[in-house]
Amino acid sequence: MENPAGAQIDNELLARRGRAEGLGDVTGDLRLQIEDDIVGILHVENGTASIQPNGDATALIRFDTPDTLLAVLGGGMNSFVAYLQGRLRLEGDRALAIRVLFGLRAGSPWTDLAGVKPHGP
Amino acid sequence: MALDTVSILDGNKFVVSNRQGDIDATPTLPHGLFLDDTRFLSRWVLTINGQRPVLLSIDDTSYDRVQFFLALATGTVYIDSQLSVIRKRTVGDGFHEELLLVNHGKAAAELKVRIEAAADFADLFEAKDKVRKKGELYCNVLAGDRVTFGYRRDNYWRETHVASTQPAELSEDGLLYQVNLGPKDSWKTELNIAAVMDPGHAIEKPMLKNVKASPRPELTEDLKHWIDDAPKVVTSWRPLEEIYRRSLIDLAALRFRKPVLLEAMPAAGLPWFMTIFGRDGILTSLQTLPFLPKLASTTLGTLGLLQSRSDDPFRDAEPGKIPHEVRFGEMTAFEETPHSPYYGTADATPLYLVLLEEYERWTGDRELVLSLENEARAAMRWIDKYGDRDGDGYIEYERRNPNGLENQCWKDSGDSIAFADGTLAPTPRATCELQGYAYDAKRRTARLAREVFKDSVWASELDRQASDLKQRFNQDFWLPDRKFYALALDGSKRRVDSLTSNIGHLLWSGIADEDKAAHCVTHLMSDALFSGWGVRTMGINEGSYNPIGYHVGTVWPHDNAIVVWGLRRYGYEAEAARLSYAMLEAAELFHYRLPEAFAGYNRDLTKYPVEYPTACSPQAWAAGAPLLLIRALLGLEAKDKQLIVNPALPKTIERLELLDVPGAWGQRDAFGRARVR
Numbered sequence: 001m002e003n004p005a006g007a008q009i010d011n012e013l014l015a016r017r018g019r020a021e022g023l024g025d026v027t028g029d030l031r032l033q034i035e036d037d038i039v040g041i042l043h044v045e046n047g048t049a050s051i052q053p054n055g056d057a058t059a060l061i062r063f064d065t066p067d068t069l070l071a072v073l074g075g076g077m078n079s080f081v082a083y084l085q086g087r088l089r090l091e092g093d094r095a096l097a098i099r100v101l102f103g104l105r106a107g108s109p110w111t112d113l114a115g116v117k118p119h120g121p
Numbered sequence: 122m123a124l125d126t127v128s129i130l131d132g133n134k135f136v137v138s139n140r141q142g143d144i145d146a147t148p149t150l151p152h153g154l155f156l157d158d159t160r161f162l163s164r165w166v167l168t169i170n171g172q173r174p175v176l177l178s179i180d181d182t183s184y185d186r187v188q189f190f191l192a193l194a195t196g197t198v199y200i201d202s203q204l205s206v207i208r209k210r211t212v213g214d215g216f217h218e219e220l221l222l223v224n225h226g227k228a229a230a231e232l233k234v235r236i237e238a239a240a241d242f243a244d245l246f247e248a249k250d251k252v253r254k255k256g257e258l259y260c261n262v263l264a265g266d267r268v269t270f271g272y273r274r275d276n277y278w279r280e281t282h283v284a285s286t287q288p289a290e291l292s293e294d295g296l297l298y299q300v301n302l303g304p305k306d307s308w309k310t311e312l313n314i315a316a317v318m319d320p321g322h323a324i325e326k327p328m329l330k331n332v333k334a335s336p337r338p339e340l341t342e343d344l345k346h347w348i349d350d351a352p353k354v355v356t357s358w359r360p361l362e363e364i365y366r367r368s369l370i371d372l373a374a375l376r377f378r379k380p381v382l383l384e385a386m387p388a389a390g391l392p393w394f395m396t397i398f399g400r401d402g403i404l405t406s407l408q409t410l411p412f413l414p415k416l417a418s419t420t421l422g423t424l425g426l427l428q429s430r431s432d433d434p435f436r437d438a439e440p441g442k443i444p445h446e447v448r449f450g451e452m453t454a455f456e457e458t459p460h461s462p463y464y465g466t467a468d469a470t471p472l473y474l475v476l477l478e479e480y481e482r483w484t485g486d487r488e489l490v491l492s493l494e495n496e497a498r499a500a501m502r503w504i505d506k507y508g509d510r511d512g513d514g515y516i517e518y519e520r521r522n523p524n525g526l527e528n529q530c531w532k533d534s535g536d537s538i539a540f541a542d543g544t545l546a547p548t549p550r551a552t553c554e555l556q557g558y559a560y561d562a563k564r565r566t567a568r569l570a571r572e573v574f575k576d577s578v579w580a581s582e583l584d585r586q587a588s589d590l591k592q593r594f595n596q597d598f599w600l601p602d603r604k605f606y607a608l609a610l611d612g613s614k615r616r617v618d619s620l621t622s623n624i625g626h627l628l629w630s631g632i633a634d635e636d637k638a639a640h641c642v643t644h645l646m647s648d649a650l651f652s653g654w655g656v657r658t659m660g661i662n663e664g665s666y667n668p669i670g671y672h673v674g675t676v677w678p679h680d681n682a683i684v685v686w687g688l689r690r691y692g693y694e695a696e697a698a699r700l701s702y703a704m705l706e707a708a709e710l711f712h713y714r715l716p717e718a719f720a721g722y723n724r725d726l727t728k729y730p731v732e733y734p735t736a737c738s739p740q741a742w743a744a745g746a747p748l749l750l751i752r753a754l755l756g757l758e759a760k761d762k763q764l765i766v767n768p769a770l771p772k773t774i775e776r777l778e779l780l781d782v783p784g785a786w787g788q789r790d791a792f793g794r795a796r797v798r
Contacts, residue, residue, distance in 0.1 A: 089322070
């Protein structure tokens with residue numbers, strides 16, 4: 001499938017892999033999309049997170065814009081707030097998605113890409 | 122809820138109106154159609170020829186529907202009304218209303234039937250104030266089809282769609298019907314009020330054309346299964362059967378589903394707390410575990426999922442902490458309040474561990490408990506690292522968000538933690554029941570560690586910590602002059618010396634020494650605390666006592682059920698039976714439904730318990746209280762996959778049977794006969 005939205009995002013997003021302190025007990029793969037465009041597969045394992053260009057996933061996180069994706073992935077924007085604002089929707093294994101999104105608030109390889117304050121409004 | 126309102130609900134979707142069925146919201150009248158903490162309809166007022174019909178009666182036998190029987194008044198008692206007006210309303214993702222007019226007269230009637238409608242989209246936190254919205258409110262009229270009220274603020278978008286089966290003149294003010302009703306003729310319209318979240322992504326539902334008279338039969342079927350699956354109560358004291366049934370129905374009504382929840386969880390209480398509360402969900406699950414174990418597994422799974430993984434001062438969150446409150450409204454969405462989720466509670470985390478162990482012991486469901494081992498370890502780390510803020514070995518709390526809760530225990534109103542002279546205790550506050558919960562959590566988790574997680578080292582360490590905590594607590598919190606435990610240690614480690622119901626929670630947790638427990642029982646059953654209907658939250662001789670103070674003198678049914686549980690734990694059967702019966706008598710007088718709280722006046726002042734003006738009803742842990750009382754009366758415990766029955770009934774309940782009690786044993790029956798004097 002084409003990946004036009006992913007192409008808009010800095011290549012660093014896909015290249016990075018790193019520690020995610022809040023995900024020590026979580027393993028899984030989540031597809032990241034901006035609306036209907038696939039960005040990549042967020043792979044979480046042993047407290048690390050990375051984004052692969054392709055692969056299978058059990059959960060889908062659909063963002064409204066690249067900015068929201070970066071803000072949530074970087075842990076700067078509270079994912080529950082994004083959900084309430086209609087900027088983020090979940091499909092598939094919601095429990096995995098919620099664990100990962102909550103866990104990224106504790107530390108994320110993409111923190112400095114988001115440009116959003118780390119906690120609160 | 123005020124007696125002049127009528128509520129129907131389905132989880133966190135609910136409609137509050139006056140007794141004529143009209144919705145007319147003001148800052149003092151919390152009327153409206155509410156979903157997800159948002160008011161989707163703030164005005165829905167019926168007039169006929171400019172008059173509001175008067176009430177004849179209300180049929181609200183089902184929690185999700187109500188019928189209002191009205192008539193058009195003639196202005197004199199000597200002339201009969203010729204027009205019946207019947208409104209049948211059912212709540213769902215909005216509500217459905219059937220409006221029926223019947224002309225009993227011999228002459229035709231020309232009627233202007235108007236329904237004024239408006240939607241203010243107030244967040245529940247705004248509903249008590251004059252609402253000032255930051256986004257754009259709008260209204261569209263689609264000729265011949267529907268009226269749409271809408272609100273948009275950035276991507277946050279909500280709409281209310283109003284449609285009718287009968288042709289109406291639609292306007293931004295509502296609907297107008299010109300009805301020519303012949304003699305003995307009737308006229309009917311069906312109205313659909315759909316609450317739409319995020320209309321840009323919502324699937325458009327057919328608005329009306331084939332609406333059935335009973336729009337939501339699945340709810341009736343679901344309720345039937347819910348009641349059929351619960352154990353049966355058979356007793357010589359018939360009101361108890363009614364109280365039990367009412368509780369089951371209320372607990373069913375309060376369940377709600379959201380995409381962020383694994384399954385249906387009970388909302389805390391109508392109208393202000395129709396959402397997830399960690400403490401309420403856990404205590405309700407504990408109360409109902411022998412009856413409705415599914416609530417406990419859902420609560421454990423969902424709260425474990427929402428357990429904080431980060432340090433977040435805005436939300437009063439630290440890693441491992443179980444959430445206090447989750448909200449879904451606009452103010453939460455834009456971080457004007459911290460409920461996304463908010464973690465300002467110091468007791469939900471230890472109570473989570475208490476529930477986890479109780480659940481495993483009753484159900485034998487080790488698979489779920491094993492799947493939550495990481496959550497259990499994180500919760501215990503929170504107790505030791507973050508709960509104990511200053512390293513003195515006790516849990517204490519102090520908000521980090523200046524707009525957060527000042528009191529992060531169950532008595533969370535601002536004046537609840539006070540010295541006997543009425544002076545408020547400075548923070549941080551280490552309330553006594555928090556230490557009891559922590560003790561119990563360590564003891565119980567030690568068993569899980571040993572038997573389920575297979576970590577004997579952790580188990581030994583937890584047992585050692587629990588023993589140490591108990592020893593220290595019985596020294597540091599005991600008031601030797603007054604012979605009860607201090608309500609709290611304040612920020613300077615001074616003992617807060619008010620007599621409160623919290624000492625009953627210490628009995629439940631098991632942290633009290635036997636000799637000190639005996640003194641506490643004397644206080645609990647004394648005139649200072651026991652009103653005759655129940656144990657007050659605060660003793661009548663304390664400086665802050667107020668019989669209609671939310672946490673400083675009222676009687677709370679859930680609090681009393683925990684006290685009863687504690688009395689049974691320490692072997693005080695007669696006291697437990699007396700207190701249980703008093704609370705059940707109060708329930709009978711509240712039409713079988715215990716409210717969140719009621720006034721603490723002495724029973725000899727009044728034949729009826731006095732209502733607390735803003736008490737939620739139904740309230741989940743008030744609905745759960747009679748179930749815990751039944752458990753305590755029968756002395757039900759689970760041990761080694763066996764159901765233990767050790768009844769202690771008051772003489773007024775000669776016989777009590779609980780049939781088909783589910784658990785690790787399959788299903789068993791429990792019987793009790795009155796032997797307690």
